[in-house]
Amino acid sequence: MARTSRAVSGLPPQSQRAIVELGRDISLARRRRKIPQRLMAERMLVSIQTVQRLEAGDPTVGLAILASALHVFGMTARLAALVAPDSDRAGISEDLARLPKKTHAISNDELDF
Template sequence: MKQPVSQPLHRALKRLGSNVSKARRRRRWSLKDLADQTDMSVSTVRRLEQGEPGIAACSLLSALHALGRLDEFNRLLDADRDTIGVHCQDERLPQRVRKSSSEHVS
């Protein structure tokens, strides 16, 4: 049984699919051209571009690679650019750090 998809996730999938479609069309590629580049079926590419839930992440990454956009996806989740994670980490930083007696240099 399929799990329901939240509205924000549904909108993000639609937007992502639309962007893949636009990138493909800007390159003057047909659905079959992208399918051939990614070893996907034309129907899978169509479902990806329509933003249907259930498309495997590997299919999305294959399309991004074929379109020359995989590096942008990798930067999206770059740990150094995780401002929320850095903020949470900074909130837990101690005011001062004391060395234990075993760490003192003689």
């Protein structure tokens, strides 16, 4: 039997819930498009069991499997934008906090070309 990684066994409950919800959303997206699991698996180049694990919110399903499912739905851009710097409010706040409180005018010495 394969060992579960510490990252999976130590997943915070809110992360576990989010993964389960993601699986449900993928299942709903597939059913709305009237794509049977067998066809979804064929398009993703995986087994039906892998699609079932993805839709069940199994945290051991790889990122490539998720990316493949999003590709089938035409939603690959959403994965790319998941942690985009423009939407990282905490990161932006940290950047703003590091800005200098005061600035000075550029002297002619600093403009030497």
